[in-house]
Amino acid sequence: MKNISIWQDTVNDSGKYDALKENIEVDILIIGGGITGCSTFYQFKNDNIKVALVEKNRLGSGASSRSSAKITFLQEDIYTRLNNTFGRDKAYLYYRSQKEALKIVSDIVESEKIDCDFKTSKSYLYTLDSSNIKKIEQERNIVSSFKEKTTSIKKLPNGMRIESGFYVNDTYIFHPLKFIKEIVKKSISLNHRVYENTKIIKIEKEKDYFKCYTEKNIIKTKKIVLALHYPYFLMPYLMPFKCYLEKSFLICSSVKNSYDFNAINIEKPLKSIRYYNDYLLTVSSSANLAFASNSRKMVDDLEKNTNITNYDYVWSNYDLMTLDHLPLIGYIDDNLILSTGYNTWGNSNGILASTIIKDLINNKYNIYKELFDPRRAFNKQKLINYPINIFSNLYSFIDSKINKNKVFYNGNPRFTKINGKSVAIYKDNKGKEHIIYNKCPHLGCSLVFNEIEKTWDCQCHGSRFDLDGKCIMGPSNYDIGYK
Numbered sequence: 001m002k003n004i005s006i007w008q009d010t011v012n013d014s015g016k017y018d019a020l021k022e023n024i025e026v027d028i029l030i031i032g033g034g035i036t037g038c039s040t041f042y043q044f045k046n047d048n049i050k051v052a053l054v055e056k057n058r059l060g061s062g063a064s065s066r067s068s069a070k071i072t073f074l075q076e077d078i079y080t081r082l083n084n085t086f087g088r089d090k091a092y093l094y095y096r097s098q099k100e101a102l103k104i105v106s107d108i109v110e111s112e113k114i115d116c117d118f119k120t121s122k123s124y125l126y127t128l129d130s131s132n133i134k135k136i137e138q139e140r141n142i143v144s145s146f147k148e149k150t151t152s153i154k155k156l157p158n159g160m161r162i163e164s165g166f167y168v169n170d171t172y173i174f175h176p177l178k179f180i181k182e183i184v185k186k187s188i189s190l191n192h193r194v195y196e197n198t199k200i201i202k203i204e205k206e207k208d209y210f211k212c213y214t215e216k217n218i219i220k221t222k223k224i225v226l227a228l229h230y231p232y233f234l235m236p237y238l239m240p241f242k243c244y245l246e247k248s249f250l251i252c253s254s255v256k257n258s259y260d261f262n263a264i265n266i267e268k269p270l271k272s273i274r275y276y277n278d279y280l281l282t283v284s285s286s287a288n289l290a291f292a293s294n295s296r297k298m299v300d301d302l303e304k305n306t307n308i309t310n311y312d313y314v315w316s317n318y319d320l321m322t323l324d325h326l327p328l329i330g331y332i333d334d335n336l337i338l339s340t341g342y343n344t345w346g347n348s349n350g351i352l353a354s355t356i357i358k359d360l361i362n363n364k365y366n367i368y369k370e371l372f373d374p375r376r377a378f379n380k381q382k383l384i385n386y387p388i389n390i391f392s393n394l395y396s397f398i399d400s401k402i403n404k405n406k407v408f409y410n411g412n413p414r415f416t417k418i419n420g421k422s423v424a425i426y427k428d429n430k431g432k433e434h435i436i437y438n439k440c441p442h443l444g445c446s447l448v449f450n451e452i453e454k455t456w457d458c459q460c461h462g463s464r465f466d467l468d469g470k471c472i473m474g475p476s477n478y479d480i481g482y483k
Contacts, residue, residue: 003453005315006252006279007065011177015185017059019197020217026050028361029212029221031200033057034064035347036339037227038180039354041194042108045187052219053184054198060180062473063229063346066317068250068274068283070262071105071347072171073098074123077135077266078343079142081325088145090371094326095146097368098345101352102172108351109179112186116178121274124156124263126165132267133164139266140166157259165263173262173274176347199477210335223335225357227350230320230340230462230475243322243341245462248286249295249302249452252279252313269305279313282306289318293448293459314452318462318473319344329353329372331360338374413449423482424449424456426467435482436469442476456480 002009028044030037033055041053055061073095082091109118127136144150150166184194202213203224212219230245248270255278262274272283285302292298295316303309320341322328327349328341337357342349352368359366370376413426415438424438426449436456438446445460455472456465464473469481 001311002313003315004313005066005250006276006281006313007069007175007177008061009313011175011181015181017194017196020054020195020214020219023218023220024052024193025220026052027221028052028223028225029054029210029219030225030227031212032062032225032227032229033059033180033184033194033196034062034227034229035060035176035180035350036353037225038184039351040225040227040339040357041192042183042187043354043358045189045192048191050191051193052221053194054200054214054219055194055196056199056474056477057472058196059184059194060177063317063319064180064350065177066250066315067176067346068262068272068281069176069276069347070121070123070171070173070274071102071351072121072123072168072262072345073102073348074125074143074168074171074264075343075345076125076264077139078325079146080135080138083142085324088142091142092146093368093371095143095148097352097371098348100355101348102170104355105172105174105179105348105351108183109174112183114179114182116182117173117175117276118179119173119260120169121171121173122157122167122169122261123171124153124165124167124261125266126153126156126162126263127266128162128271129267130163135266136164136166143168156263157261158257167261171262173276174347175276201477205333223361224337226336226338226340227353228340228474229318243320243328245289246286246319246321246344247289247292247298247316247462248283248319248344249298249314249316250281250283251302251306251308251311252276252281253308253311254278255280269301271305280308282308289459289462295450295452295457299452316450316453319346326376327353327372328374329356330369330374332374337361409449418482422446428454428467434467434469436465436467437480437482439480440476441471441478441480442474447480 027049028051030040030053044051079091082094140150152166155161198214200212204211210221210224258275264272270284270286274281284305285298321343322341329339332338339353356366413424415424422438423435426434440458440463442463445458447456448459450457461475463476465471465480469479471479
């Protein structure tokens with residue numbers, strides 16, 4: 001069994017890009033090499049301007065390579081929630097944006113001849129609980145009111161019996177890492193450059209430009225696109241209080257029969273499925289990161305929820321959730337654009353964001369600008385969720401400090417102090433000890449050990465480190481290895 005995603009394990013690892021080794025000056029700097037950053041880089045490929053894309057690790061190494069890789073407008077009960085919060089017009093506008101995202105990616109794949117296992121797939125929404133039949137009917141009625149054809153069902157194509165559900169046509173599945181790598185490859189030119197293993201550790205605003213500092217160099221740029229999973233530069237914007245991270249586990253198991261459909265239920269526990277070649281990919285056991293420190297229990301719950309105990313791959317993913325269920329895409333300051341908060345639907349929204357960002361930079365009207373504006377006003381859903389979100393953020397920080405040695409560790413790892421500093425020591429199955437400083441460099445939370453993937457994870461904001469403390473996922477920019 002492998003504890004990496006199937007996307008990471010089935011992509012050609014060639015085509016690496018060098019780290020930045022000199023000072024440069026560009027018109028646009030894109031920070032973040034996930035699906036948003038790479039799609040935005042692609043949007044400017046034919047423009048006669050200087051564009052740089054920087055990624056702190058490898059392209060697609062973050063959340064983009066750890067999703068279920070669906071591109072669909074059928075997203076749980078999103079339209080019911082948006083209708084209740086904003087009214088039908090905005091619910092329809094979001095639906096329209098997701099349909100447009102499908103067309104964008106389809107056009108790119110076709111025009112560029114992208115080899116990314118791109119397939120048409122029906123999307124199913126279902127419930128296993130009879131008490132949720134009314135919710136299914138509400139969501140179907142709203143989607144149908146948008147003139148979208150829906151078809152009711154009592155079982156999924158693989159024979160799984162359900163209480164109620166429906167499906168829509170013409171959605172997609174794909175291989176996200178293959179897509180990312182191909183669109184970047186087709187966008188490289190003398191004026192359009194990509195730098196991997198390049199961390200932006202500080203940004204300074206000058207009169208009409210920014211100075212972005214890496215560990216050794218400076219990038220001078222007129223505009224910045226923050227295409228980050230978690231926007232770590234945004235403390236003044238109180239991002240931790242406007243959103244939260246959700247953690248989920250995914251498994252891939254080999255199957256005899258594969259089907260061309262994807263499905264998700266409407267209740268908890270989550271059970272989202274799709275097929276890839278001869279594998280069934282299942283997402284389950286999701287929770288607010290503040291309350292998801294025990295990875296082993298989450299996987300045990302996943303096995304219980306799915307009745308799957310033999311699988312070939314298991315991995316976790318983090319999704320940034322906003323309080324009103326809408327992404328954050330747009331200007332947050334002069335010449336500074338943010339794109340994040342996709343509420344588990346990062347493939348469609350990340351690709352859509354690239355076109356919105358290009359319109360904003362070119363001062364072109366975009367119909368979705370106000371809907372996704374990160375500076376949008378508070379609404380009733382935000383007001384309802386705001387106190388809960390503050391509590392979860394405070395809980396994760398306090399719990400990380402007072403409860404470092406979790407009861408489920410069973411003595412490994414162990415915690416002590418060396419030279420007055422708190423460290424954690426994990427002994428692997430070969431008897432080797434791995435020592436790290438037990439403090440996330442981002443905001444100082446203590447770390448939890450992820451037994452499934454053998455990583456050190458921050459339960460506050462999702463930074464991740466390998467056994468020896470190398471940072472493999474932000475928002476932290478720094479390693480925590482003991483030296």
